[in-house]
Amino acid sequence: MAATGVAGAAGMTALSGCGGGPGSGKVTLKLVAADYGTPGGNNSSKIYWRKLADEFTRKNPDIAVDVTVHSWNDIGKKLTEMVDKGNPPDIAQVDSYADWAAEGKLYKVNELLPIPAQAEFLVSLAEAGEVQRVQYGLPFVASTRVLFYNKDLFKKAGLDPDEPPESWEDLKSAARALKSAGVKIPYGLPLGPEEAQGEALMWMLGNGGSYVDSVGNYTINSPENVETFQWLRDNLVTPGYTEPGPQRVDRQKMFEAFTEGQVGILNGHPTLMQQADKKHLSYGTGKLPGSNGPAEGTLGVADWMMAFRKNGHREACGKFLAFVFDEKNHYAFTSQYGLLPVTTSASRRMRKDKKQKKLWPFLDQIAGAEFYPVGKVSWASTSAVIKKTIGQAAAKGGDPKAVLTSLQRKAEAEEEAGAS
Structure with a gap:
């Protein structure tokens, strides 16, 4: 759905x-x-x-x-x-x-x-x-969307099971501890084609970015968004706190891994809660972390x-x-x-x-x-390209600015074609 x-x-x-x-x-x-x-x-x-x-x-x-x-x-x-x-x-x-x-x-x-x-x-x-x-x-x-975390894995890593990470630095520190404790996937980063546009937007919002500005113009390659993906690449993906190729990881696969106790932290929606409850998983939730504290908004x-x-x-x-x-x-x-x-x-x-x-x-x-800017006629085609491509911006050795600028140009071209 x-x-x-x-x-x-x-x-x-x-x-x-x-x-x-x-x-x-x-x-x-x-x-x-x-x-x-x-x-x-x-x-x-x-x-x-x-x-x-x-x-x-x-x-x-x-x-x-x-x-x-x-x-x-x-x-x-x-x-x-x-x-x-x-x-x-x-x-x-x-x-x-x-x-x-x-x-x-x-x-x-x-x-x-x-x-x-x-x-x-x-x-x-x-x-x-x-x-x-x-x-x-x-x-x-x-x-x-909210942040989900596995309380048992937090205890195993020596983390407070009642205190979810509130900032990106908190998240990085928790992921490091989880990895040291032998957790298979400290942070689940599903930037594969199933719903990469959603995971990406949640991270953008944590740094004051988005896909569009207040009047509906595309801002995919804004400085805030480029900085977001640089941080993901350098602080989560490259150190090995996520799966090696998050651009190939679909969200449902990550949800299943979380309910099996293999993932420490990830972003999720109400259905993940139902799936975790069925497996009797001990989990907590919190606001999405942002670059300097809890994110002001979340994905709807x-x-x-x-x-x-x-x-x-x-x-x-x-x-x-x-x-x-x-x-x-x-x-x-x-x-x-x-x-x-x-x-x-x-x-x-x-x-x-x-x-x-x-x-x-x-x-x-x-x-x-x-x-999502679903009221834009160009969004359907733009979203399809984002799903396939944006994960490359966070890949180890990836070039966030180049990836996001390419997406920005394609979005603007779709917008212009829709207006003509």
Whole structure:
């Protein structure tokens, strides 16, 4: 899943939103959604959507909902094919929207939802759903990142298991102690193609950098970002405190190694917490370290819903989306999958739910989290190149300035091509 990086169960399932099947209402909405379930598990998202669609149609008998659920491995390609063939669904739930918004294929959020419903979305997420200051993307679920560390390995290395590192120097010192204690991977640095853009941004934020500035211009090769990767190369990778080639290490591989007790410290999201709990791992969490103390912000990731104009079902789409984001329905989904709500009311509910106490540190950060610049039409292609390349900037013997400058030029070229 995009918000957590965990692929859902493979395959495709069509669901009817009412007992009589698609077409039994005056309007049949077609929804394409992603599966957040565990591969091979019995928690597929199709169960949630079936129940929700049936309940919606009982309350709105003139509107049927026909849902198709794809795995995260397939949904991007499947949805793009549908749109390119001129046959988009009425509503989609996926990880990006900007291209279709720029092409005029999506409804604006203010065409779908009344003002009180629009105001329910957390401000930082609503803004992340904008293209040229107009909101097209409806945040569906979100996650943030924290530092994870193995308490048993900290004890083994003579480190205080209740004090996570707060600065880069603290982190370096802890990694040195962990290596001396024989820990296989003192710090997990997954800069491989699975989600290098996320790990890289977390480190950039710790030094006052980012992918873009306050007005949306790319700043990939800023002095702050170059300094960040120089520090990673010289202080973690070259001394051997990470795996030898972090540019080839995928995040899920590192998560699995952490749950097996082989990694001392790494950055992670709520799903890692669930995986570690299943293995009964003794771990702690803390804020992301920064160059001079705890980082001021953290990475936020959201998945999105959107409504296509093609079939003209604006009013029906709006009704269904309002139902999806009703507090009870939205909270049912986020609490099931260990994700963060995107509305004020559901966030308050999670804050009061002691069963979700472990998610509170992630929830605390969401208002100040930095999200990928998904509203830029150039971001999808730029992100793809970053995933493949940016890890080279931290590699032993790598040239951070050259790598980041090359990425900056490619990003600017994509931006210029998208504007023409």
